[in-house]
Amino acid sequence: MELLAALENGSDLANVPELIYRDSAFIRVSPGKPINRVLDELPFPAWDLLPDFPRAYKPAIYDYPRGPVATIAASRGCPFHCKFCDTSTFGATVRHYSPRAVFDMMVHLHETYGVRHIMFVDDLFLASKVRTAELCNLILAHGLKMTWSCTARVDTVKPDILQLMKKAGCWEISFGLETGSDDLLQQMDKAARVEKSEQAVGWTAQAGIRTKGLFMLGYPGEDEHTIAQTRAFAQRIPMTIMNLTKFTPYPGSPIYRDLYGTNIREDHWDKMNGMNFVWAPEGMSVEELDRHYQQILTAFYRRARVGHHYLGMTLRNPDHALRLLRCGLGFAAAKLRSVLSGRGGLLVKPTATHLDS
Numbered sequence: 001m002e003l004l005a006a007l008e009n010g011s012d013l014a015n016v017p018e019l020i021y022r023d024s025a026f027i028r029v030s031p032g033k034p035i036n037r038v039l040d041e042l043p044f045p046a047w048d049l050l051p052d053f054p055r056a057y058k059p060a061i062y063d064y065p066r067g068p069v070a071t072i073a074a075s076r077g078c079p080f081h082c083k084f085c086d087t088s089t090f091g092a093t094v095r096h097y098s099p100r101a102v103f104d105m106m107v108h109l110h111e112t113y114g115v116r117h118i119m120f121v122d123d124l125f126l127a128s129k130v131r132t133a134e135l136c137n138l139i140l141a142h143g144l145k146m147t148w149s150c151t152a153r154v155d156t157v158k159p160d161i162l163q164l165m166k167k168a169g170c171w172e173i174s175f176g177l178e179t180g181s182d183d184l185l186q187q188m189d190k191a192a193r194v195e196k197s198e199q200a201v202g203w204t205a206q207a208g209i210r211t212k213g214l215f216m217l218g219y220p221g222e223d224e225h226t227i228a229q230t231r232a233f234a235q236r237i238p239m240t241i242m243n244l245t246k247f248t249p250y251p252g253s254p255i256y257r258d259l260y261g262t263n264i265r266e267d268h269w270d271k272m273n274g275m276n277f278v279w280a281p282e283g284m285s286v287e288e289l290d291r292h293y294q295q296i297l298t299a300f301y302r303r304a305r306v307g308h309h310y311l312g313m314t315l316r317n318p319d320h321a322l323r324l325l326r327c328g329l330g331f332a333a334a335k336l337r338s339v340l341s342g343r344g345g346l347l348v349k350p351t352a353t354h355l356d357s
């Protein structure tokens with residue numbers, strides 16, 4: 001707001017705290033002030049300015065029980081320093097809305113827009129067990145009938161908080177599991193190890209919450225052995241949705257600095273989206289990684305247990321069946337258009353999101 005006011009009044013940008021800006025040929029940094037740790041003084045996000053909100057915004061078919069869906073960032077920042085993660089946007093200082101403000105946002109979205117599921121998109125929703133418990137207790141005390149999903153680190157969950165979250169409508173937790181190799185976890189500067197991940201996912205399943213496992217393939221040090229470990233790990237834990245990213249050294253992450261000037265491919269700027277290998281660890285090629293990528297996902301999703309799970313979800317919840325039907329019809333129509341235009345093949349190359357779906 002201070003920047004906007006300065007631009008409007010034509011006043012000196014040097015007086016806007018914590019601003020990095022270009023001044024002719026120079027990059028200037030204006031002195032900062034302590035970050036406000038509580039965000040409550042900010043107005044609610046202007047959801048009313050989003051065209052056709054919330055109906056135009058649809059996550060993957062099986063990523064929510066009942067729509068419409070909206071997102072809330074209940075906090076900003078993450079104090080951890082995983083080497084692959086670019087935290088330069090929100091930084092390491094955690095700021096948050098109070099549980100009351102988050103609850104009010106949920107009620108507002110529910111009553112004004114009919115939203116029935118919230119996706120919390122915080123870097124680390126479960127940064128504080130106390131705040132999470134307070135939010136859950138508010139939801140339960142007011143009987144708010146909404147479901148929600150969030151992110152957590154495996155070392156921040158315990159059975160008691162998971163059970164409370166389930167009661168308060170938590171439907172899915174995304175855990176950054178990354179790999180089935182302790183060596184790689186250590187190299188990533190992740191504090192937890194595979195055993196901890198296994199325990200957290202087990203507790204989550206016992207609480208009746210679904211786990212979405214976030215994995216990556218191709219981190220420095222990856223080899224045939226670690227890939228086999230990841231594949232086996234993903235298959236033995238109680239998890240039915242696996243999101244596998246192709247390791248991308250994002251600028252801003254510590255690993256980018258380590259790898260800069262090595263064999264990152266020249267055109268990497270266009271391909272930095274987690275869907276392309278722009279770098280391969282020693283002894284492996286991008287083609288090999290791509291082959292493993294397909295194999296891991298295929299082996300994971302083709303299992304009977306996973307098939308039964310999605311069939312059960314589809315049969316139990318007519319919303320899922322409808323979404324699947326709509327997606328199938330859309331896909332068939334696209335295919336038909338492609339054939340009629342003489343191009344054959346698929347219009348859209350399948351992505352991890354499609355595979356999730």
Ligand code: SF4
Nearest residue numbers: 078080081082085123
């Ligand atoms: S991966 Fe998650 S826990 Fe690690 S630094 Fe990034 S946001 Fe924080």
